[in-house]
Ligand code: C2E
Ligand code: MG
């Protein structure tokens with residue numbers, strides 16, 4: 001009665017897929033295991049479908065117990081397959097983590113019931129029975145469709161709600177997969193005697209294979225090692241659960257190497273390294289993380305230094321093949337991944353930073369990544385997001401800290417930038433200025449603060465509030481821009497503010513290249529700007545160089561002020577009197593109490609800045625404070 005002519009080629013294709021899949025390296029990821037279950041169960045279903053069909057067609061000659069059992073096993077397989085295919089959707093949508101456990105338990109009931117019904121069928125004729133006239137459907141036979149359709153439809157519903165976190169390609173694959181599953185059930189109902197359903201399921205398996213499981217998708221460097229996608233997924237699935245150390249190996253100055261040897265040769269060299277690492281770490285997972293970086297997961301007890309020393313030895317010889325001969329040197333990083341609750345992105349972000357360092361350092365030392373490094377990287381990532389958003393939306397805020405003269409009157413102010421997190425709490429500049437400098441966005445940020453300062457100055461003038469000047473900080477990154485004078489002067493002009501009212505604070509870092517500094521200061525000076533040397537005492541100071549600089553004021557760093565407060569000496573007073581004799585005004589930063597105030601006045605400072613007078617405050621508060629003092 002059954003026609004199983006489609007089953008044989010289906011089984012053949014399945015076999016090819018199986019052999020190919022198992023011959024390649026695989027990662028022990030959950031969806032990988034589910035995929036293996038899926039192909040295993042489908043292969044069994046096909047085999048038992050064929051066997052049961054042969055038995056049913058020959059019911060007169062085959063013993064009844066055998067016909068019964070083959071059919072029973074086929075139905076068990078049928079329910080299990082429906083369930084496993086649904087579990088795959090559950091896993092890839094991550095609904096298995098998000099859904100409440102009781103909902104997941106309820107959703108298992110149709111499957112369990114199907115197994116019980118199958119086991120009882122030879123006795124109670126529920127799904128089928130076999131008598132003198134052959135195979136017949138039982139009263140509960142339609143239940144197989146109920147289970148088939150309900151799991152496929154549930155899967156589509158899960159996809160509808162949980163597809164957002166999935167890559168687009170994967171979610172399309174999964175929709176198609178479930179639609180084909182539904183189509184296969186409809187075909188099975190319409191053509192019950194033509195065993196076509198397995199062919200449809202095979203198509204589904206191929207879709208999953210191409211969409212998710214294709215091992216090539218996870219492999220790199222002529223298939224020797226896993227790639228960075230695999231690395232991310234592996235860490236993501238095991239983060240916090242794995243007891244691993246990671247050894248990272250990076251080819252020194254990878255970009256230069258690539259230029260010197262060319263892309264093809266370099267790739268050959270890298271795949272040779274990949275192969276060597278596989279021999280060196282035969283039982284470990286090895287990944288290639290782009291840019292000449294390899295990542296190996298080792299047991300936490302591994303002696304990393306010993307391993308790196310041995311690896312270094314191999315690097316002293318060239319990497320040779322018929323096509324190439326490369327001389328490379330390695331850098332090493334290591335991180336202990338046991339007991340942490342960082343995400344894959346956080347771990348990979350820190351690794352990437354340290355890899356960068358190790359790839360440029362010639363010392364051959366091993367760079368250790370501590371939990372504090374990952375934490376710092378995590379915070380930086382967050383701060384970077386707030387910073388980008390503040391600069392993009394021009395919401396970097398202008399705060400002012402008063403500068404008072406020797407009589408305690410506010411005569412000036414320092415403009416200080418503030419950004420806020422999405423909850424509205426202030427992030428200190430110590431956290432975001434270095435990030436803005438390293439990304440170059442300090443240019444925009446500095447300009448926004450400068451413009452806000454000009455606009456505020458204009459407002460003060462209109463209100464007849466007499467503030468003599470405002471200091472604005474200029475980062476060394478900004479200071480090297482050749483169009484700085486033009487831009488700042490244009491902004492001051494736009495707000496009708498005399499540039500002489502804005503004093504630019506630069507640090508000694510900016511003064512390193514003397515000839516450039518001279519021309520830059522000259523260009524800005526011609527536009528009317530004045531200069532203040534900030535944070536004096538923290539860097540490398542050079543009196544003769546200072547002599548050449550047209551600073552109007554030198555700001556003593558708070559560390560000098562605090563040091564003098566603890567342990568007065570003759571150095572600071574002498575330094576101040578020397579500067580004064582050279583014509584510089586002096587500002588003391590970090591005045592926190594009246595003793596510091598008295599000390600600094602005592603040694604001759606002209607202006608004072610510190611929490612004793614006020615912390616940096618928003619412009620509106622600054623006006624109130626100015627009117628009060
Ligand atoms: P800075 O230019 O030396 O600014 C003085 C810093 O000392 C300010 O820190 C100020 O709040 C702090 N300070 C002043 N008096 C006291 C005191 O009595 N006690 C203590 N503990 N601290 C005091 P803030 O605002 O956190 O800024 C830190 C640094 O960030 C600044 O140091 C400056 O280098 C940089 N920065 C801030 N705003 C900008 C900006 O708009 N552009 C640039 N390029 N750098 C900025
Ligand atoms: Mg400053």
Ligand code: MG
Nearest residue numbers: 534535555589
């Ligand atoms: Mg300072």
